[in-house]
Amino acid sequence: MEDKLAELKESIEMLEDILNYAYEGYVLVDPEGKIVKMNYEKLLGIKEEDAIGKPVEEVIENTRMHIVVKTGIKEIRDVQRIQGHDMITNRIPIIKENKVIGAVGTVLFKDISEVKELAHQLLDLQSKINKYKGEIERIEGTKYSFDSIITRNPKMEYLKKVGRRAAETNSTVLVTGESGTGKELFAHAIHRASYRKEEAFIAINCAAIPRDLLESELFGYDRGAFTGARREGKPGKFEQALGGTIFLDEIGDMPMEMQAKILRVLESKEFERIGSNKKIAFDARVIAATNENLEEAVKKGKFREDLYYRLNVISIEIPPLRERKEDIEPLAKNILEFLLEELKLGEKEITRETMNILKRHTWPGNVRELRNVLERAVNLATGKFIMPEHLPERLFGRYDYMAGNMEDIPLLRDVVAEAEIEAIRKALMLANGNKSLAAERLGIHRTALYKKIDKYNINDVYN
The missing domain is CATH 1.10.8.60 (Helicase, Ruva Protein; domain 3)
Structure with a gap:
């Protein structure tokens, strides 16, 4: 019996260690929403012995733990304001034999800024990967050429001719068409047929990058530009594309404030990293693509008319397969x-x-x-x-x-x-x-x- 009790105690201590190391803080409540276990001392300065037995809403600011034990519905990655900080929390009911017997709440991040910092770090890592990919592509060339565009259709043959002519110039190209028609194929082919073919082809999906990270992803940043910024700064996609081609995919989903900045780059032929006053001369071919009707978006005020005309110098509208x-x-x-x-x-x-x-x-x-x-x-x-x-x-x-x-x-x-x-x-x-x-x-x-x-x-x- 003593051996079993010792083993149980060791298991409980191990579980506590896991919770302490895995989360910034945690709280366990009973079916009445009263605290039976917690570790918020480092995070909030609340001692466990002062909190046990009390209703959780009296101890933790803006908590919903007492609601979760009633509804039995888990709340994942919720933002909770505690002591002036927007913390990221999970609240999960504990269910046994179809009955809620309690709930556990955990703090994943003690401030939402930590999430943004992590996102920046992930994008930095992705940028490094893309840099190496770009170096490989510079050696091997882009994936596709105009010979890769298989067609017997007269309109498609005409568009290939337009693409080849566009490759001989430095004008911006707007490629439109439904999803899956091969817009990126044309972008690759134009780059490969141009005098910039030995330089980088940099693609970015404007719809896939979070709104608050898009500017740093496009233009880069200098050291100390924001919390979590790399010490040496980071070049953006426009900088990586210098001498080559930048492909702005899903341009129709770009936020209005970023549209203004893209327009400024196209007109002034220069840009700045975030946190820097140094002007960088912009020398790259711009190809944009979208499956949206930009003319309709302009009429509805969702896309800048001046940017539309800047992009739509050479237009390639790919017909659907049907x-x-x-x-x-x-x-x-x-x-x-x-x-x-x-x-x-x-x-x-x-x-x-x-x-x-x-x-x-x-x-x-x-x-x-x-x-x-x-x-x-x-x-x-x-x-x-x-x-x-x-x-x-x-x-x-x-x-x-x-x-x-x-x-x-x-x-x-x-x-x-x-x-x-x-x-x-x-x-x-x-x-x-x-x-x-x-x-x-x-x-x-x-x-x-x-x-x-x-x-x-x-x-x-x-x-």
């Missing part, structure tokens, strides 16, 4: 060849019946959706041929294209959502839950992947 049906077969064959080599699979080919189904589909996700469907098919096809049964049901089972039954036509957003959900699940599965690797495989920023996981409530794959 408007260039003749491209489906050559694209499918090219993607299949790439996938077989990438996945180290044997020889496979698409049957005529399967190809006809691919040609009839409207492809709301465009070339990205086509690639996703083919990757699924090559994984399911055990033999040499990719058959109709290897395709998702949405391509042929939900509605009859030939019959033209209007009631059976699904909403475009539902089809896109289904395609994205399927692609994200597959990527997470193959990446064993590694979200960074999954995001890279999907060709999107990690932040964008987290947003989509939350949007579609994808929480049952390696969560």
Whole structure:
């Protein structure tokens, strides 16, 4: 008995050590919301013996622990104002046999500024990774050329000619088109065909960077510019792109205040790091891309008209795949060849019946959706041929294209959502839950992947 008691005491002490080291502070309450255990002395100056047995709301400022034990609903990463600090807290009910028997509250960060500092550090790390990637790309060249743009469509051939002419100049280029049509492909090709091809190609997704970090990510910062800034400062994307090309993807999602600063750079041909008065001459080609209708955004006051005209010097509007049906077969064959080599699979080919189904589909996700469907098919096809049964049901089972039954036509957003959900699940599965690797495989920023996981409530794959 004494051995068991000693073992239990050791386990409790170990649990206390874990809580003390893992969190800035913690509190445990009973079903009545009274404190039974806490460690807030270092954080708030409150001794445990003075707090035990008291209602938690009388001890901890702005707490909701007494509410959580009543509702049984956990509250994660909530901002709580305590002694003049905005702390990040978790409140989790303890449930046993379907009954709330208490709750535990923990302080993850003692001030929200710590979260911002951590975010800056993560972006610094990402910047270093991108720097090395940029060096590799300078040696190996950009990923794509105009030969990478597979097409039989007259309009696409014309756009390739426009792109080649644009590459000979230094004018800004605005590439528009639905998601998945290949806007970044054109940006790479223009850079690779230009006299700047030996210099850096720097891409940034304007929608993926948090609003309060976007300026430092674009323009960089000097030492001491803000709490958590690196001692030596950090160059931004515009500085990294000097001599080369900067690709501003999803420009339509850029906040209005940042639009003004981008316009100033384009007009003055110079910029400053945050926290510095030193002017840096800007010499780089600017290519912007968006799937938004910027003219409509200008009319609604969501996008600056002066910036729109600055960007829209050379316009390349990529048509969706449904408007260039003749491209489906050559694209499918090219993607299949790439996938077989990438996945180290044997020889496979698409049957005529399967190809006809691919040609009839409207492809709301465009070339990205086509690639996703083919990757699924090559994984399911055990033999040499990719058959109709290897395709998702949405391509042929939900509605009859030939019959033209209007009631059976699904909403475009539902089809896109289904395609994205399927692609994200597959990527997470193959990446064993590694979200960074999954995001890279999907060709999107990690932040964008987290947003989509939350949007579609994808929480049952390696969560």
